[in-house]
Amino acid sequence: MARSSFEGFIKPRPDKNGTNTGDANAIAAHLLDGESAYVKGKKVVGTMANQSSVTVPVSTVASSTIDLFARIPFGAYLTADSSGYPVIKLSDSNFDPSNIPNGMLLFGMTGNGGNVKRYAQGTATSDGSGDVTVSGLSFKPSFVYVSYTSSSNQWKSVGVDSSVWTSNRNAGFYLDSSNNSISTTPVYSSNGFTIRFVFNNAPVYWIAFE
Secondary structure (H helix, E strand, O other): OOHHHHHHHOOOOEOOOOOEOOOOOOOHHHOEOOOEEEEOOEEEEOOEOEOOOEEOOOEEEEOOOOOEEEEOOOOEOOOOOOOOOOEEOOOOOOOOHHHOEOOOEEOOEEOOEOOOOOEEEEEEEOOOOOEEEEOOOOOOOOEEEEEEEOOOOEEEEEEEOOOOOOOOOOOEEEEOOOOOEEEEOOEEEOOEEEEEOOOOOOEEEEEEEO
């Protein structure tokens, strides 16, 4: 009889309980350490670690936007701590309310750092009158610095809100093309500022402090 005549009678071997395990595909790394299963008629003992209730990440990475990524050890997370959940613990001595601006909520912690000042920086272009306007900040600025550097010189504008900072200048100044200091009055809003610059339509760098 040709071999093909027997193909319809050949079946995978069942395990001890009579269950066919020929199509099972689990491997040791997929099963918890100490747990076992039968795969293709053979006993497989698991090697996957069951991590403790509180696990320290292998490393952490902060993105350039708003995210913090924790790289955790491979394994299962089935053990709960007192909160009722498995926990990943991240520690940093700088993560303290005093280092967070007062009232700001950061990863569940509310700041009380009254003397902590936020800042932002970026680039802009002065308009046809020489004004540099920036908006969309998350705070009201009280100190602004704007600069433009050419191949031969650097020009700058500085604005100070004297109601916040102790200053002998009530408003601000900018340097003209002859490096003369010219008084100017910046305008501060709840989320931005406008300050006069010496050149029209100039690409500038700015930094603003709360």
